[in-house]
Amino acid sequence: MKAFINGLLRLRRGPWEMVASLFIAVGVVMLMQPFMLVAYSYSFIVTLVGTVMFIIVSHFPE
Amino acid sequence: MPTSPLDKVAHATPRPVARRIRGLTDRAIAWIFVAPTIFLLLAVNIFPLIWTIRLSFTNYRVNRPNRDVEWIGLRNYERILTDPDIWATMQATAHFLIWTIVLQVLIGFALAYLINKKFKGNDLWTTIIVFPMMLSPAVVGNFWTFLYQPQIGLFNYAVAFFTGVEPASFSMIGDVHLAPWAIVIADTWMWTPFVMLICLAGLRSIPDTIYEAAECDRASKWRQFWTITVPMVLPFLMLAVLFRGIENFKMFDLVVQLTGGGPGNTTTLTSIDLKREAFEKWRTGLSSAYAVILFVTVFGLASIYVKALNKVKER
Numbered sequence: 001m002k003a004f005i006n007g008l009l010r011l012r013r014g015p016w017e018m019v020a021s022l023f024i025a026v027g028v029v030m031l032m033q034p035f036m037l038v039a040y041s042y043s044f045i046v047t048l049v050g051t052v053m054f055i056i057v058s059h060f061p062e
Numbered sequence: 063m064p065t066s067p068l069d070k071v072a073h074a075t076p077r078p079v080a081r082r083i084r085g086l087t088d089r090a091i092a093w094i095f096v097a098p099t100i101f102l103l104l105a106v107n108i109f110p111l112i113w114t115i116r117l118s119f120t121n122y123r124v125n126r127p128n129r130d131v132e133w134i135g136l137r138n139y140e141r142i143l144t145d146p147d148i149w150a151t152m153q154a155t156a157h158f159l160i161w162t163i164v165l166q167v168l169i170g171f172a173l174a175y176l177i178n179k180k181f182k183g184n185d186l187w188t189t190i191i192v193f194p195m196m197l198s199p200a201v202v203g204n205f206w207t208f209l210y211q212p213q214i215g216l217f218n219y220a221v222a223f224f225t226g227v228e229p230a231s232f233s234m235i236g237d238v239h240l241a242p243w244a245i246v247i248a249d250t251w252m253w254t255p256f257v258m259l260i261c262l263a264g265l266r267s268i269p270d271t272i273y274e275a276a277e278c279d280r281a282s283k284w285r286q287f288w289t290i291t292v293p294m295v296l297p298f299l300m301l302a303v304l305f306r307g308i309e310n311f312k313m314f315d316l317v318v319q320l321t322g323g324g325p326g327n328t329t330t331l332t333s334i335d336l337k338r339e340a341f342e343k344w345r346t347g348l349s350s351a352y353a354v355i356l357f358v359t360v361f362g363l364a365s366i367y368v369k370a371l372n373k374v375k376e377r
Contacts, residue, residue, distance in 0.1 A: 017369060020366075021365075021366040021369065024362035024363065024365070024366055025366065027359070027362065028359055028362070028363060031152055031359060032152050032153060032155070032156035033153075034153045037144070037146065037149060040143065040149045040152070041143045041144055042143075043143070044139065044143055044355050044358065044359075047358055047359055047362050048358050050362055051358055051361055051362040051365065054362065054365050054366070055365075
C-alpha cells in the first residue's frame with residue numbers, strides 16, 4: 001500500500017494506470033447496471049475521466 | 063555494369079527522380095513513404111471521429127441540410143444519459159455481452175482441449191466445428207429464425223425432447239424473457255469456433271517437454287491442467303475475449319435479422335438503437351453523442367484489457 005501511494009506521489013506509471021483502470025471499470029459498470037438511473041447518468045463522465053487519465057499516465061515513467 | 067540488386071535499382075531509377083531524391087535526408091525519404099498512410103489514416107479514421115465529436119454538440123439533422131445548425135452544448139449527452147429507454151438498451155447489451163463471452167470462452171476452450179487430443183478424424187471434426195464461423199451473419203440469423211419457429215422449429219422440438227414441454231407452447235423470439243437468450247444462443251453457435259481456434263493455437267504452442275517434466279515430478283493431470291495449460295493459454299484466451307467483446311459490443315446484423323430488436327425493445331442493442339436514432343429518426347447530433355459515448359466506453363475497456371494482456375504475457 002505504501003509503495004502504491006509512493007508511486008502515486010512520484011507520478012509513476014503503474015499505480016496511476018491502476019487508478020485510471022479503476023475509473024474506467026467503475027464507469028462501465030455504472031453504464032450497464034440495471035439498478036440506479038443516477039449512476040447511469042454519471043457513468044460517461046467517470047469513464048471519460050478514466051480514459052483520458054489512462055492516455056496521459058501511460059506516458060509517465062515506469 | 064551494375065551487379066548487385068541495389069545497383070540495378072539505382073540504375074533503373076529515372077534521372078529526374080534520382081536528381082530530386084539525391085538531396086534528401088533519410089528522415090525525409092522515410093516521411094515520403096509514410097505520408098500516404100498517415101494521410102489515409104487521418105482522412106478515414108481521425109477526421110470522421112473529430113467531425114462526430116463536433117456534431118454531438120449540435121442539433122444537426124442530416125435530412126434537413128438547409129436548416130441552421132445550432133450549438134446546443136451538452137444537451138445531447140444529457141438527453142442520452144437520462145433516457146430510461148437508452149439505459150434499457152445498455153442493459154440488453156450488457157446481458158448479451160456477458161453471456162456470449164462466458165459461453166463462448168467455456169465451450170470454445172473445452173472444444174479446443176478435446177480437439178487438441180490426437181484421435182482419428184481430428185481434422186474432419188475441426189472443419190465441421192469451424193463451419194458456422196464461415197457463414198454470413200445474415201444467413202445465420204435467417205436460419206435460426208426457422209430453427210426457433212414454434213410450430214416447425216427444430217430447436218423447439220429438441221427442447222421438447224429433453225424437457226417434455228410442448229414445442230408450440232413457447233416462442234424463443236416472440237417471448238420477452240426468451241428473446242435475449244435466443245440471440246445469445248445464435249451468437250454462441252456462430253462464434254464459439256473462433257474462440258476455439260485461438261485456444262487451439264495456444265494449446266499447440268505449449269511444448270510437450272513441460273508436460274513430460276511435470277509427469278516426472280508426478281504432477282496429477284488436474285494439477286498439470288491448472289499450473290501448465292491454463293496459465294499458458296491465458297494470453298490467447300484474453301485475446302479472444304478482447305476480440306469477441308469489442309465485436310459483440312457493436313453487434314448489429316445477426317440480431318437485426320433474428321429479432322429486429324424485438325419483442326418490444328428487449329433485444330435492442332446499442333448499435334441497433336444508434337442506427338434507429340441516426341437513420342430512422344434522423345437525429346444526427348444526438349446519435350453522434352451516442353456514438354461518442356460508445357466509443358469512449360469501448361476505448362477505455364480495450365485500454366485496460368491490453369494492459370492486462372501485456373502483464374500476463376510478461377509473466
